[in-house]
Amino acid sequence: DGGITQSPKYLFRKEGQNVTLSCEQNLNHDAMYWYRQDPGQGLRLIYYSQIVNDFQKGDIAEGYSVSREKKESFPLTVTSAQKNPTAFYLCASKSRFDRTVGYTFGSGTRLTVV
Amino acid sequence: AQKVTQAQTEISVVEKEDVTLDCVYETRDTTYYLFWYKQPPSGELVFLIRRNSFDEQNEISGRYSWNFQKSTSSFNFTITASQVVDSAVYFCALSEPLTQGGSEKLVFGKGTKLTVNP
Numbered sequence: 430d431g432g433i434t435q436s437p438k439y440l441f442r443k444e445g446q447n448v449t450l451s452c453e454q455n456l457n458h459d460a461m462y463w464y465r466q467d468p469g470q471g472l473r474l475i476y477y478s479q480i481v482n483d484f485q486k487g488d489i490a491e492g493y494s495v496s497r498e499k500k501e502s503f504p505l506t507v508t509s510a511q512k513n514p515t516a517f518y519l520c521a522s523k524s525r526f527d528r529t530v531g532y533t534f535g536s537g538t539r540l541t542v543v
Numbered sequence: 544a545q546k547v548t549q550a551q552t553e554i555s556v557v558e559k560e561d562v563t564l565d566c567v568y569e570t571r572d573t574t575y576y577l578f579w580y581k582q583p584p585s586g587e588l589v590f591l592i593r594r595n596s597f598d599e600q601n602e603i604s605g606r607y608s609w610n611f612q613k614s615t616s617s618f619n620f621t622i623t624a625s626q627v628v629d630s631a632v633y634f635c636a637l638s639e640p641l642t643q644g645g646s647e648k649l650v651f652g653k654g655t656k657l658t659v660n661p
Binding site (some may be wrong): 442449459460462464470471472473474479485517519521522525530531532533534535536537539 | 577585588592634651
């Protein structure tokens, strides 16, 4: 079945460490997105990529980095520069030019700084 | 910039009650799409509905119905005869075109947490 796989489900990070969250899709979608969710908040866009080897900053990109070397994969690195990284991270994908469909979301990664 | 407001932070009802979740949006686009997503405790966002700005017909799907009113920029969601399994956080979202590349992003409201008690 087609879908998006995020791993790991739970991740613990020590202060000062970089960590990478994985996002893989087999939907043949061009566009991929990373959102951050904090308690009582909506989802905020971190980074997005519309084609391979290209990506753009979203609304809250500081302290994060991404790569898009393959169509299927869009990993997110949370760097030590991110001052408050504890949050729920959701990856999504969609067909690039089709505005009629919604996003397909992964099941999320819950990151906690210890 | 686009904005989505879900004024109800939390709603608690008793099973079998009807409940309406409000969503008000702001956009300068003439063509746009509105969405509702459900987020159960497991965390994954589940797509419920999309509505384009040219179609103001209300939609019903089982116990769910949606009322889109362009004149008031609202896209409200009603659950009829609520059940415990409906307990979740519900998000309303609006599509916003990205300046480059032809794609778009979703702008989300802050969500409404619905608790249905037995």
